[in-house]
Amino acid sequence: MAAASSSSCGGGGCGANCSSSAADDAPEEILGRLSIATGTAPSCGKCGVGAVVVVAGGVGLCGECLRAHLFGKFKLAVTSNAMVRPTDSVLLAFSGGPASRVALQFIHDMRSKAIESWDASNSQALPVFDVGVAFVDESTLLSKPRCEVELAISDIKSIVSSLLLGDKAMHIASLEDVFSSESNDREGRLMELVGMVNDDTGREGLLRCLRMLLLQKIALENGYAKIMLGSCASAIACHVLSATVKGQGYSLPADVQYVDTRWEVPVVLPLRDCLAQELSLLCELDSLKTQLLLDRPCSGINGLVASFVARLMEENPSREHTVVRTAQKLKPFSFNKFSANGYHDFLPSRLRPKFQNVDSDESTFSEFLCLICRSPFSESELQNLESTKHKAQKKIDLYTAYCCQSCHFQILPGGANLYDQFFSLLPKFWTERVDTASASQSSLRDQIKDYLLEDDDDEN
Numbered sequence: 001m002a003a004a005s006s007s008s009c010g011g012g013g014c015g016a017n018c019s020s021s022a023a024d025d026a027p028e029e030i031l032g033r034l035s036i037a038t039g040t041a042p043s044c045g046k047c048g049v050g051a052v053v054v055v056a057g058g059v060g061l062c063g064e065c066l067r068a069h070l071f072g073k074f075k076l077a078v079t080s081n082a083m084v085r086p087t088d089s090v091l092l093a094f095s096g097g098p099a100s101r102v103a104l105q106f107i108h109d110m111r112s113k114a115i116e117s118w119d120a121s122n123s124q125a126l127p128v129f130d131v132g133v134a135f136v137d138e139s140t141l142l143s144k145p146r147c148e149v150e151l152a153i154s155d156i157k158s159i160v161s162s163l164l165l166g167d168k169a170m171h172i173a174s175l176e177d178v179f180s181s182e183s184n185d186r187e188g189r190l191m192e193l194v195g196m197v198n199d200d201t202g203r204e205g206l207l208r209c210l211r212m213l214l215l216q217k218i219a220l221e222n223g224y225a226k227i228m229l230g231s232c233a234s235a236i237a238c239h240v241l242s243a244t245v246k247g248q249g250y251s252l253p254a255d256v257q258y259v260d261t262r263w264e265v266p267v268v269l270p271l272r273d274c275l276a277q278e279l280s281l282l283c284e285l286d287s288l289k290t291q292l293l294l295d296r297p298c299s300g301i302n303g304l305v306a307s308f309v310a311r312l313m314e315e316n317p318s319r320e321h322t323v324v325r326t327a328q329k330l331k332p333f334s335f336n337k338f339s340a341n342g343y344h345d346f347l348p349s350r351l352r353p354k355f356q357n358v359d360s361d362e363s364t365f366s367e368f369l370c371l372i373c374r375s376p377f378s379e380s381e382l383q384n385l386e387s388t389k390h391k392a393q394k395k396i397d398l399y400t401a402y403c404c405q406s407c408h409f410q411i412l413p414g415g416a417n418l419y420d421q422f423f424s425l426l427p428k429f430w431t432e433r434v435d436t437a438s439a440s441q442s443s444l445r446d447q448i449k450d451y452l453l454e455d456d457d458d459e460n
Contacts, residue, residue, distance in 0.1 A: 091224040096291030100230035152293040201300030202410030219265040234276035237323040251375035257336035370404040
C-alpha cells in the first residue's frame, strides 16, 4: 500500500514487528536487547545523571533522555514537514500497540504545549490544532471470544479518554463499515471478499487497503485534514524488503516518505525515524498502557521478512535504519510533499523551499493509481492500461487493467471467471472511481471525435 504495512499499530500502523512480543517482558530484559554496546558507562552520556537504559547512536541514554530523544524526532518530523497546521484536525490511527500509543502521547504533548502558548499569547492569533483517534475493529476476521474483544475495546477507550476529552475524539469502526450502506450483510460480504484471496500475503495486502479506505471514510465524514499513522522505522524497513520481493519496487518510494497526499485526506508518518524497540521500551518506562489482544500476526512474505529483519537486528540493531535510509534515496513522487498553497503562512522561511508548487507535468498522477492499493503505475502498466481502455468490451476488463501487477498476482482471484464476483464485492468507492474516469474520457472523446482523422485519411 500505499499506506503503512500491517495493522498492529493502529489501522495502518507499525506492523507486528513493532508491536514487540516482549511487551510483557521485564524492562531489564528489554534493556539488554536494546543495548548495542558492551561496557557502557553507568551514567547517561547526555545528561550525565541518570542510569543508562539504552544506547542510541552510540550514546548511552537514561529514561528521561530517551524520551526527549524520541519526542525530538517526532516533533522535528512534524514541524519540518508541516504535517500539522494550527488550523488542522488530525486523525490518529490507533491500535493500542507501542508505536501508535507513543504517537498518541506525543501528539497530545504537542497539543498541550500549543494550548499553553496560546493561553500565554497576547494576540492569540493562531488556533490550536485538534486531535481525534480512530480504532479499526477487525474482530470479524479473528477467532476471539466476543467478551475478550469488548474488553480490549474498553481498554482502548480508556487509554484514549485519559488523554483526549469528549466523545467526538474517539471513533471506533468495524472493518466491514467500508461497505456502509452498500450491503445488508456487511460482515458476510467482508468474509466472502477476503475468502476469495487465496494468497496469505495478498490477503494481508487487501486488508491493509480496506483499513486505509475506512480511515479515509472516517476522516472525510468528520472533517479531519490529516491522517497520522504509527508506522515506525522498523515497520517501514520490513515494508521496503517485502515490497521489493513482491515486485513493487517502482511504487516503493511513495510508501517511505513523511508525507503522502495521493489520498483524499493526506497521510503523514511522524515516527518514521523511531525504532520499534525504542518505542516499546518507552512504553515500559513511562507505564504507557498498550492493548495487543486484537493484533494480527504477519504471515506469508510479510512474516518471513519480519523474521529476517529480526535476525539482522540481533547482529546489528542499526540495520533497520540502514534499510530505511537506503530506501529514502529513491526519488519520491510528486504527491510525497505538500504544495506551497496554504502552508507558507505557518512556516519559517528556511523551511518554505520544501513546499514548492507541483510542476504541471507532475499533476496528472491521480489518473494512474492502482484501483486497490493506490500504487502509482510503472511505464509498462501505463501502456497496458492505455491499450485496454480502447479495446475493453466490459467494465471488468477496465477494472482489471486499473490493478497494478502486484495486485494481479497476489490479490485478484486465480481464475478470470471469478473476476465478476470479486469486483462486485469490492467497496463501490473503488470501482466508481474507475467508472468516473472512464466516463470522463469517453465524454472528451465524443467532444473531439468530429476533429479526429480516420486511419484512411491519415494515410492519404
